[in-house]
Amino acid sequence: MSTRPMRRGDALARQRGPKSQPSKDLFFKKRCKDIQDGKLIPIIGDTIRNAHIFDHDADQNLGVATAKNQANSHIDYDKLNVTEELTQSWANGGTYLEGKEEPITYPLTDNIRIARVAQFYALVHNEPLTAKEDYLSFLKDELIGIAYDVAEMKNDNEEMAFIRQLAEEQTLSYSDIVAELDYPQFPEGQEDPLQILARLPIKVYITTSYHDFIERELEAAGKYPQSRLCFWNMAPENLAPEHRPNPDYKPDKNNPVVYHLLGMEQYPASMVLSEDDYLDLLWAIARDEKGQSHNGDGIIPPYFEHVLKESSLLLLGYRLHDWDLKVLFRGLLRGDEGFVKRRRSSTAIHIDLDEQPMINDKEKDRKQAEKYIKDYFKQASFDVKFSRSDDFINTLWQEWLDWIGAES
Template sequence: MNDQLDWKTLIRRIRAGKFTPIISDRVFFPGNNDLLPRWADEIGYPYASAHTLTIAQMAQYLSATSRDDLTAKEDFLDFSKRYLLETMRVTAASDQHPFLNRLEGDLPDLTLSELATRLDYPKYDDMLENPLVILASLPLPIYITTSYYDFLARALRQLGKKPRTEICYWQPDTLGDIPSVFAEDPDYLPSEQEPLIFHLNGVDTNPESLVLTEDDYLDFLVKVAQDDAAVPRRVAQALVDSSLVLLGYRLDDWNFKTLFRGLINTRRDSRRRLSLSIQFEPQGQEIAKPQGVQNYLTKYFGRANFDIYWGTSPNFLQDLWQQWEGS
């Protein structure tokens, strides 16, 4: 079925700078499926089985029980750091344990992004198996991500590029002190060598910027629907006139729902590009009738002119890279 994908048009859009990947945290931090039940146990989340857990639901619970919105965000980031370090410890050689022990002592002073840098995470034997490297190697001016972490920026810098980071100002009262790259440099034009990474749901260096709880997502949805300034003009333009590729999302993700319904569908107009591709991952979902789900997804995304690549994010990016190299 993927052989019907219009690779030629996608490659043409990449060359023209009209190709915009929208990247889920699952591409950068694929262990979320195991992280969720462990965080649920730690915070005493009482409601759901492991099959139905979402970060937004658990963060909403913690926010309500602690009566402090910021507590849920700080706790999630702290737990994620410990989870990453424990995950690395399981596979580390014995001579790495002293280094990991020192890192454990430094955890309170590190963001997860900084921890991942020190751990050289994620690590791949073959660089072209690394989805971050493939994304960073393409000549793209704009990347959009719902990840809170700087993994993509690190991959771009390792290739000699100079990425700039922007957040969505969905809470201007609390985020107004964070300077916009466009305010600091009004002449900045995203390019292959100085690409823009737009962190739609915030960054771990500023926990208040995170869109994490269910209430956060609803507030975010209202803000981006009512205030055009919440999304930079160049990002809004990319949503309208470029080919979008969604990487690593599931239909039941809150970040997908708000992204697709609140940002993509509301901002795309009569210039919808016919060659758009979506990479969709159904892993972890209980599917009784796979063909019915496939038909549903085809129709659901087809209404927004999204074709579907059936497979994983790494497989899609490797196929895309082969097409790019052979063009």
């Protein structure tokens, strides 16, 4: 299948998005210095891209069908992010067993917790791999369905025919379908946050996404990224040659590395999805730190151990209660006291309070939540900035342009 011409045009030709007022906060000046020194590592959550993919008309309302708000729930369903809405849709849609006509749906009320829904489906199938493959198929079907509905509302027969053709292409991954649909589509003047991060002279990216969205944007920016993933449950020889560890590989700004901590969709078995997967990953990291890795290969490559200690880390797109953030904080970032002291003091974390469904809107509660979050992450030498991911990345981009302009 041939890919259609890009409808967004050459986004890389735009050097600036909407003009924002440069911040006088030294925080961003330090981040720019870290970028210049090759000492900044973005750690990127899955929602950074998926939120825009499913927000098909850029109205900040996701196109995912979810259940009605539960009046007696402690969860604010108006604050669900894309992963939680997708999880709810997956839970309500159910999974099919061979020989059964009716799907088996998730029976509990916490149907927005992907690790728990995945745990249930893994038990239903008696096979964790089947649950992961089911989730990847669900993502593709959900996206195809939403794209088709949008085309149908627009009476775009050509687009509908193209989407039907996409649905028949069994070999396409979720990331492939996103690219074929030319998603996400941004309104004029709004920057793609992943494109901004790809344009910055960064040599190491860490992501908890299963998809290669960052790599695609890096390639579009004229760079040559290498993908690596965590060997928490598989040996490197099971990977394609381009994904196997190379002890001689030294990333730089034109040849960056993208490290997938929670696996990649090309290798469903590598995906950390259920609660058991997350616990097994933490155990594997703990064994690795003691030199007891089960397959003889380090969970965290030696190069990453060095750069994590020497770099400023920037977390983007995470929720306080999510397993991916917990594993990052407890397994990869916090470390022992000596590790924290050796790491650059400028390490930063970004949290959007408005997107935390467990936090009340009362001013007193929000202030207490801010203090709690700052104190909690201070244990790992993190500063905290409160803002939306897109706004934060746009501000960083503007500050970087001002920085390199002042330096030149």
